[in-house]
Amino acid sequence: MTQQRITITDSTLRDGMHTVSHQFTPNDMAEIASALDQAGVDIIEIGHGDGLAGASYQYGFSQAADEDYVRAVCNVVKQAKVAVLLLPGIGTKRDLQIAADLGARAARIATHVTEADISEQHIKVSKDLGLFTVGFLMMAHMEEPNKLVEQAKKMESYGADVVYVTDSAGALLPDGVRARVSALREAVSIPVGFHAHNNLGVAVGNTLAALSEGAGYVDGSLRGMGAGAGNAQTEVMVAALHKAGFQTGTDLAKLIHAAEDVVAPKMTRPQIIDSVALILGYAGVYSSFFLHAKRAAERFGVDPLAILVELGKQRIVGGQEDQIIDVAYELSKKERVGALL
């Protein structure tokens, strides 16, 4: 049996914010963070679902400002590192500085899987601020392992402490996870992490696959809260990890308490795999495309799921939202969803 000590990051208070339309209050966050801290979670990621400065018309407004969340959580957390997420282009160096001043001790710098280049400045600033710094390669299903290796090496060269295979769309299956994690493990000398989404029902299965290839960092969220179909469910993932012989610093009974008694009463909807979440994973497209697809679908009288499938085929990525209209228009002239699946 493996007895490796795995580092757990919980993202209930960041990725999970998507599930509540970013409406947790600073008090909610403090309460949940405190429960996570007492349960022994290593890193607690907080803030708007799209990271620092994510609150906007495009991504939706959070209930409070970044500073209010960081302050509230850092006031109560005693052991864990409080982390913020930064997507270069959305958040800025100044946002990172403010978070660090208020007590954040870790930052995850996230880019599209092919764009590690744009993380250089922020990874370096994060390190200069003394933060534990994670390079987060999103939409990792879109590129083969050798491309991921090239990008991970860049993040390592900028000073990242860990590099993550981030399955943003929940589009990977265990074999794909194993291939990517093992390639990174061979190529970089920093630890490798894995962040799952559950769109194909394999968030925990993929996490176990990542660990079998030597990943040292894995993510979850209580009750599985997160974008799309949500993340690996922290308390379930930890139970599976312990059963598989991995060590974590967490107390399973306290995690279960945090999920059931602290988080569940604050949820406004259960985290399930509905048709939209499933198709996002199956097609491998960004969660945030769904609203665009829905609007375009209504305008052209086509199935929004068919639009998502086609966006996946055309490998449309964030920033190319304008092409969704074109796809809807083309589809209105031909296919229904059945033919596309």
Added chain:
Amino acid sequence: MTQQRITITDSTLRDGMHTVSHQFTPNDMAEIASALDQAGVDIIEIGHGDGLAGASYQYGFSQAADEDYVRAVCNVVKQAKVAVLLLPGIGTKRDLQIAADLGARAARIATHVTEADISEQHIKVSKDLGLFTVGFLMMAHMEEPNKLVEQAKKMESYGADVVYVTDSAGALLPDGVRARVSALREAVSIPVGFHAHNNLGVAVGNTLAALSEGAGYVDGSLRGMGAGAGNAQTEVMVAALHKAGFQTGTDLAKLIHAAEDVVAPKMTRPQIIDSVALILGYAGVYSSFFLHAKRAAERFGVDPLAILVELGKQRIVGGQEDQIIDVAYELSKKERVGALL
């Protein structure tokens, strides 16, 4: 890429009955079965959650009688085999005869993993009735692969057409599934099936693991409906299978429609992994023990989760419900759940 044709059994209308306290009406069943049939599912299992004659004070009463369900479903299903479940000791040969007369074309004969002996009579009757007959070895996590092999061979010798590794408690992880399925594949000449529960979040992951070892039959239920944390979610499982290169006879778009538009509106609660479901899987105990544990917990002022963990350690199985009181009493003198996890 594998191109094996996998046989899909959907158990929304049998295992999923647990999620609605066995209250689907014959009309509900007909409507859902028709959607499953149109989506190309091979086998549609129906009836009380605990199989033929399961309706009782002990297991809960279903909304209608076995005959009403079988009749209603067989009236609308055109392609799929309609299946019933029989647990020797609960259902009888006569129940099987009636189901066959009304149009059922398959039967799953289920025993505890060590008790294949008691399936002989019913497997033979089922075969004599011309039914496609599945041997269903429940609680498969409790025994090592060599013990499973011994039991599976018995079912094969009685005439079973398929033998299943049934993870009733959702207690297996992918490695455990692979070990059991591969052992059976080597030892028997009939196809091997796998039935997952999602208590540790790995129902789909375990199903993929079973397929990687050559399982030819797998089960799911729409929206994951089923005892405990539910089953592999059929529409999600099929999406994952297709993505992994396996062929099924199903139309994914139609399965998604059946889940979202036909089943979801009839559900009275979402199928999630709550603390009880998680602990049932972690401890590896029967779902039906929870109510007993809850009553005993109240009586002795201990945490019901702690009772479940202890029942798992003591390997208490169905029929030994009286020992739950003893466990609760012993626990009241010492431990809290945290210490047990």
